[in-house]
Amino acid sequence: MNCNHCQSELIKNCEVNVEGGLYGVKIIKKKKGLFNNVSEKTKAAVCPSCGYVAFYIDNYKEFI
Ligand SMILES: [Zn+2]
Secondary structure, X not given: OEOOOOOOEOXXXXXXXXXXXXXXXXXXXXXXXXXXXXXXEOEEXXXXXXXXXXXXXXXXXXXX
């Protein structure tokens, strides 16, 4: 995973929290059926060269 701006290697596995609390940001996709939602906690990757931040999730294949 590289920076969109300067192509440096991003530092992955940073936690995403809402300021003032420990709440993370979740990405949720509703599927058909009651208990079929997929949700995944958002992580962030930070560029050590320019400060660019990219959001990503690990289990993106669950969202297909
Ligand atoms: Zn960068």
